[in-house]
Amino acid sequence: MNKVVAIQGIKGSFHHQVAREYFNENVSIHECLSFDTLVSSLLNKQSGMGVMAIENSIAGSIIPNYALIDSNHLHITGEHYINVHQNLMVLPGQKIEDIKEVYSHPMALLQCKEFFKQYPFIKLVEDADTAEVARRIREKNLKGIGAVASKTAAELFDMEILAPEIQTIKNNATRFVIIQTVNSVLPEEEINKASLKFELDHKRGSLAAVLNVMSDCKLNLTKIQSLPKIETPWKYAFFVDVTFDEYSDYAKAKAILEIMAEHFKILGEYKNARI
Amino acid sequence: MNKVVAIQGIKGSFHHQVAREYFNENVSIHECLSFDTLVSSLLNKQSGMGVMAIENSIAGSIIPNYALIDSNHLHITGEHYINVHQNLMVLPGQKIEDIKEVYSHPMALLQCKEFFKQYPFIKLVEDADTAEVARRIREKNLKGIGAVASKTAAELFDMEILAPEIQTIKNNATRFVIIQTVNSVLPEEEINKASLKFELDHKRGSLAAVLNVMSDCKLNLTKIQSLPKIETPWKYAFFVDVTFDEYSDYAKAKAILEIMAEHFKILGEYKNARI
Numbered sequence: 001m002n003k004v005v006a007i008q009g010i011k012g013s014f015h016h017q018v019a020r021e022y023f024n025e026n027v028s029i030h031e032c033l034s035f036d037t038l039v040s041s042l043l044n045k046q047s048g049m050g051v052m053a054i055e056n057s058i059a060g061s062i063i064p065n066y067a068l069i070d071s072n073h074l075h076i077t078g079e080h081y082i083n084v085h086q087n088l089m090v091l092p093g094q095k096i097e098d099i100k101e102v103y104s105h106p107m108a109l110l111q112c113k114e115f116f117k118q119y120p121f122i123k124l125v126e127d128a129d130t131a132e133v134a135r136r137i138r139e140k141n142l143k144g145i146g147a148v149a150s151k152t153a154a155e156l157f158d159m160e161i162l163a164p165e166i167q168t169i170k171n172n173a174t175r176f177v178i179i180q181t182v183n184s185v186l187p188e189e190e191i192n193k194a195s196l197k198f199e200l201d202h203k204r205g206s207l208a209a210v211l212n213v214m215s216d217c218k219l220n221l222t223k224i225q226s227l228p229k230i231e232t233p234w235k236y237a238f239f240v241d242v243t244f245d246e247y248s249d250y251a252k253a254k255a256i257l258e259i260m261a262e263h264f265k266i267l268g269e270y271k272n273a274r275i
Numbered sequence: 276m277n278k279v280v281a282i283q284g285i286k287g288s289f290h291h292q293v294a295r296e297y298f299n300e301n302v303s304i305h306e307c308l309s310f311d312t313l314v315s316s317l318l319n320k321q322s323g324m325g326v327m328a329i330e331n332s333i334a335g336s337i338i339p340n341y342a343l344i345d346s347n348h349l350h351i352t353g354e355h356y357i358n359v360h361q362n363l364m365v366l367p368g369q370k371i372e373d374i375k376e377v378y379s380h381p382m383a384l385l386q387c388k389e390f391f392k393q394y395p396f397i398k399l400v401e402d403a404d405t406a407e408v409a410r411r412i413r414e415k416n417l418k419g420i421g422a423v424a425s426k427t428a429a430e431l432f433d434m435e436i437l438a439p440e441i442q443t444i445k446n447n448a449t450r451f452v453i454i455q456t457v458n459s460v461l462p463e464e465e466i467n468k469a470s471l472k473f474e475l476d477h478k479r480g481s482l483a484a485v486l487n488v489m490s491d492c493k494l495n496l497t498k499i500q501s502l503p504k505i506e507t508p509w510k511y512a513f514f515v516d517v518t519f520d521e522y523s524d525y526a527k528a529k530a531i532l533e534i535m536a537e538h539f540k541i542l543g544e545y546k547n548a549r550i
Binding site: 058060061109110124125204205207208211215218220221222223225 | 334
């Protein structure tokens with residue numbers, strides 16, 4: 001089995017933290033500067049597993065990542081949660097008044113929007129990764145430029161934290177998924193969560209009927225989201241996460257839903273990280 | 276009644292286009308450079324109505340805007356759809372190789388991500404508004420800088436379109452809502468759509484039970500989304516849009532749901548723009 005784990009970003013990024021917490025130390029890390037290249041590295045077998053942020057407390061689901069998993073026929077084989085703490089960091093010895101531009105990943109900038117309202121003279125610039133900006137500032141000795149990144153990144157690249165924990169929501173839980181090109185890497189008795197996708201015709205009550213089946217089969221809904229179908233605006237698909245105690249209950253629901261719903265697809269079967 | 280309409284962005288923006296198409300000409304436009312200031316202008320009565328993007332084919336729902344409507348107790352009193360076409364524009368006479376930075380609204384940059392992959396030497400910078408960047412480039416005579424904005428903005432500020440319709444999804448339908456501090460500005464017979472919010476306890480089948488009531492009352496679901504509760508990670512609320520033929524059917528469902536669901540709230544009752 002390919003033990004290379006692809007992460008979005010470089011070492012010191014939040015994806016790297018997830019990889020370290022989820023896997024034991026026997027994996028090597030493949031750094032990717034976008035989710036697209038992360039997916040490519042799985043498809044061309046450079047990596048065996050990938051770590052991908054999928055949902056957080058502020059922006060909700062990261063829809064483009066759902067689309068990447070779905071359209072590339074990848075599977076969710078695990079999940080992991082961390083509390084994301086963002087910090088403003090610069091080359092040592094500078095003050096906030098010296099900073100003209102701050103670079104980071106778009107999601108990190110969004111999470112710190114409130115903090116930067118106090119400093120309208122700072123221009124926020126989107127970049128590929130949180131930690132990579134810290135590395136670049138250090139390598140090129142960039143004065144007047146800040147990064148928004150993790151404490152680990154500040155330590156790794158010897159940056160000074162001007163303001164710690166600047167994200168608006170202090171308890172910013174983020175859900176990451178482990179993705180692979182294969183499904184169901186776990187034995188059935190260890191599986192107690194699944195991510196499903198299906199489409200329904202616009203008949204009244206069709207979603208209620210599906211949820212009734214799930215409820216009758218003792219599945220618990222932990223997430224539901226209707227999503228516009230790309231290139232077919234305003235036709236919706238549904239993404240649903242369910243948890244269960246017995247795999248046999250889930251197997252029964254699956255057999256019924258395959259008949260009831262259109263384009264029924266299992267995005268992944270894995271172990272619930274929130275028990 | 277206050278006939279001032281607040282828009283995100285300046286004249287020439289997509290919000291301005293929506294305001295012109297939705298309202299007759301008897302309104303004046305109040306330009307706001309963020310959704311936060313747009314909401315403030317409604318709350319302090321500078322404006323009587325606001326136009327706010329809420330959903331598009333790529334990113335799905337714009338969750339932070341749902342949060343703004345909900346937390347400020349605003350109401351949706353109408354909706355409007357347009358196809359958003361993004362264009363790369365510069366001061367006349369420049370080539371794509373001359374452009375070092377392109378500024379626009381984060382959502383516009385996201386929509387054009389694929390296009391800019393061909394030009395890795397161009398830095399993408401987030402800004403408050405699409406049209407405002409075009410205006411600034413013209414006013415300050417900025418060479419080497421591009422804007423991503425509407426055709427109208429290019430005409431208004433006499434910019435040259437280097438590349439037209441650069442958004443990834445060609446048919447990029449975007450849904451806008453009209454928001455006010457009051458609800459139900461329409462007579463009941465004109466109302467055939469509603470946006471609802473509620474919370475449910477984690478008992479199995481609780482969402483199915485709610486959807487059954489809606490179906491029994493002849494409501495059609497056009498959107499459903501479970502959302503993390505801010506500051507209470509992984510506790511979920513539901514945002515649901517329903518359409519109906521008879522207001523009396525909706526009134527009946529409403530009476531039952533107020534009893535069944537926690538914190539049941541009507542975000543708005545309005546006229547369906549998609550018939």
